[in-house]
Amino acid sequence: MDNNNDILDSDLESTGTSKQEEIIISENKFMFLCFISFGLYQVWWIYKAWRFFQQRENLDIIPAARAIFSIFFLHGLFERILSYASSKGYGKVFSPTSNYFGYILVSLLSRLPEPFWLITLMNFTFLIPAFRALNFAKMNSSDIRATFQNDFTGRQIALISFGGVFWFLVIAGLFFTDPALRNL
Template sequence: MTPQDNSVYLDQSTHYNFEIEPQYLIKESKFLLLSILTFGFYPIWWIYKSWTFFIQKEGSNANPAMRVVFNVFFMLSLLNKIQRFGKQEGYQGRSFPVISYILIIGAGLCSVFPPPFFLINTLSCLFFLPYLRTLNYCLQQSSEIRSYEDTGLSTRQTVLVVIGLVFWILVTIGLLFGK
C-alpha cells in the first residue's frame, strides 16, 4: 500500500475508506429520548454529524457547521442525500423528503406558540426517523464505512439526559404554577 492510498483491505470483501471517520449508529429510541429531553436540539447534532459524514464521503470542502447554521436552506438537500444513499445501498424503506422537510420546519415554527403549545416543537424529531433508519442501514451495509453501534448512554449523553430532565421539571412547574 502506498502512502497516497488511504484505504486498507481488511479481508477480500471489506474495503474501508479511512478518509471517512467511523460512524456511530444511534438507536431510534435513544434518538427520540435525547431529542425530546433536549427540547428538539439533539437533531441539530445529528444533522451536523450527517453532514460531516457526507462531506467526508464526497471529499467536499464544505463546512458542516455552516450547513447546520443555515439548516433551513440545506436540510432538504441532506434528506435527499440520505434517500439516494439508501437506494444505492439497497434500502427498501420509503421516505418523502419534501413532505418531511415541510413537517420538520412546521413543527420547528411551533416553538413561537404560547405555552404549552410551544412544546409541539419537540415532536419534530419524529419526522427524522425514516432518515435515521435509512442512514443507519446504509452505514451498516456499506463496505467502505466503519460503523459501530451504540451501547447505553455515553457520558455526554447522560449529562444531556440529566440537564434535560431538570429543564423538563422546570417547564412543567412553570406551566402548572405559572401565571
C-alpha cells in the same frame, strides 16, 4: 529499515483498506435524546450527517453551519441520505420534501400559546425516516465499520442531565405559576 516500514504503512493507508468507523444508535435512543434535549441533539445529528457526507464525498462545506442553518440545507440532506441509502439497497422510500416541510411547519408551532408550543418538540419525528435510511446505509456499506452503541456516552449523559433540569423548570413553570403572570 524503519524508513521502509514507513513507506509500506503509507502504501497501505493510501489503498483504502481501512474501514471508516461509524457509531450507530438505536431509533429509540435518538428519539429520547431529541426530546429530552429540546431539539439540541437534532442539531448534533444533522451536523454529524453533513460531516459524514463531507468526508465521504470530499465536499467543500461547513457541516456546523449547515446544521445551525438547517432550515436552508435540511432538504438537501434528506435527498443525499435517500440517494446514498438507495445505493446500498434501502428499499423504503420517504419524501424529502414532505419531511422537510413537516419539520419546518412543526418547528414554527413554537409561536403557539402555552402549553401548546410543546408540540414543537415533536419535530424530530420528521427526521426519523432519514435517520433510519442513514443507519441502514452505514450498516450495509462495505467500506464502513458500523458499531452499535448500547450505552449512553458521557456527552449524552450530560445532555440528558441538562435536559432533565430544563424539563423540570418547564413543568414547574407550566403548573406552578400564576396564569396572569404568564402574559407579562
